[in-house]
Amino acid sequence: MEKNDLYQKAIDKWGIESQLLQVVEECSELNKAIIKHVNRDGDFLKNIIEEAADVEIMLEQLRVMTNDGIPIDKVKKKKLDRLEKLLRGD
Secondary structure: OHHHHHHHHHHHOHHHHHHHHHHHHHHHHHHHHHHHHHHHHOOOOHHHHHHHHHHHHHHHHHHOOOOOOOOHHHHHHHHHHHHHHHHHHH
């Protein structure tokens, strides 16, 4: 099954609001894994990778929910342009 079809099936099954809350939950879990890693509270690099994968999956579902990510891509381009200027010292 194509990835976007799989995402759409998940959105259809659980609903947009539920999937949006899932994005929040996965981001929170990644946040916790990073904090534990930075605090040297064990070897959490594997956990960061696991949680990052979950976040990417949910963000890809968010792209499906927002017209294949077209609005996200426009804002992302502006932010990347701003980052480039900051790095150049403009």
